[in-house]
Amino acid sequence: MTDVNYVDSLPMGAMSGFGLIGEVTEAVHRFILDGWNLTDRPPRLEEDLSFEPKDREEVVYIYMYRAAQNPHLQNQKRWRQAPVFINTDPEKGGEVFYHRPPLLIDLFYVLMVHSKFRSDAERLMGWLLLRLHNATHLIYRPRKFVLPDGREVDSLGRIYDLKNSIEDDNLVMEKVSLALVDDLTVGDATNLFSLHEAPYRPFLTYRARIALDGPLVPSTGGTQVSLSRLANASQQGESKESPSGRIRSGQPTLRPRNVPGPKQHFMRRNVDADDMED
Secondary structure, rough: OHHHHHHOOOOOOOOOOHHHHHHHHHOOOOHHHHHOOOOOOOEEEOOOOOOOOOOOOOOOEEEEEEEEOOOOOOOOOOOOOOOHHHEEHHHHHHEEEEEEEEEEEEEEEEEEEOOOOOOHHHHHHHHHHHHHHOOOOOOOEOEEEEEOOOOOOOOOEEEEEOOOOOOOOOOOOEEEEEEEEEEOOHHHHHHHHHOOOOOOOOEEEEEEEEEEEOEEEEEEEEOOOOOOOOOOOOOOOOOOOOOOOOOOOOOOOOOOOOOOOOOOOOOOOOOOOOHHHH
């Protein structure tokens, strides 16, 4: 167990994953535009739900309405060794860094479409369903770590660059998945549209799962273990050692027995006079 006070006193680097939420939203936009093949002019991507075009322009609304912790992969907040190897493996003398486990978050997006004709809007929604169904990994890239000195590296200690080779099996990758979910009821969606003063439109809800990394701290003295102070044998009652120094076998602690039923008053039967005379 790492000494928390020791780790907290070390210089921390910058938070590595604070911008990942915005990058996921941009990745959704880019994935839709890169796959557009219906017409020469791609649809307009809009985050303002109350926007209504006056011409025949087609619009795709993308709005992140909720962020929640992933309930299936909750980690303890204790410090642990980060998967970052600078120069060489820590067992061979390399630098060691500690961090808290990543914060696992689910991002929920609502997608809607608008077109002058309803049939065109339904055609556009069908295309969105098939396009996003192919997004097995919305983001797939090496995981970025920011060292306390400000350098951005991957898990192998290389300067972070997306052009670096990803063939190494020890390279830690960052994956963001996207899935179609049924998260908003019709009543919840109506309240959401009312808050934004937007008309009701058919909608889709998607969930993206991400992991937010915090700062790294260096470890120059190895892992420290904090143990509570042991009590003296005289304070513990009976000694656990024999006069020769051998450890005695442990005896189970006797627990007080609770007799079921009403409290006993230690009453006894009266002795008859004839018995007394005998």
